[in-house]
Amino acid sequence: MFDDIDFSPGIVTYDGTKFLDQEDIFQVAYRDDSYVLDLGWYRKEFAVVIIKDSDWQRPVLEKRCVMPEQMHKLVRECADFVRGLITE
Template identity: 35%
Template sequence: MKSFNIKEIIGNKGKIVFDDLSIVDISLGIEDNINNLKEDLLQVELANGNLLDVGWNPSFDIEGYFNVCIIKDYDWMEPFYQKECNQWNDLNELIKEAINFNLGK
């Protein structure tokens, strides 16, 4: 089984609050993991108090997508950053991009 190494991606830039993303086997395709792909997969409290949120929308739907957001001031209706993808490699890059965006890089 191959999983995301969230701690390696996040480094010292935040604290993992919730992580069901690490239990997903990324060596398998999306279709083989669909029973694990849900709206709430990962939440990280970033050093500046913003939240990194990752989910699959709609939950358990093969036609869905990963939603990567930065939430500022707990304003879930208007994310500070938001992008979507439907591939493992893209998800890894979007998480890194979101963290850098949060840091103003």
């Protein structure tokens, strides 16, 4: 589903995009898990979050949508955001 997105230098650690009705859908780890890009389904909406240092209570960035076709754009934006943080 996200094959055309450049997640480097991250590593895809979970890909459950065949099942969009589950909480855990997609995850990418960056720099020994210092940053994590996580996509999940939360009852009525999809959420893409950027987590730093395993602090799930305070995401660095969070984007939400209700339509599956909007996910691709949000995941790409978040991947670009993390890449910008890492290269600073």
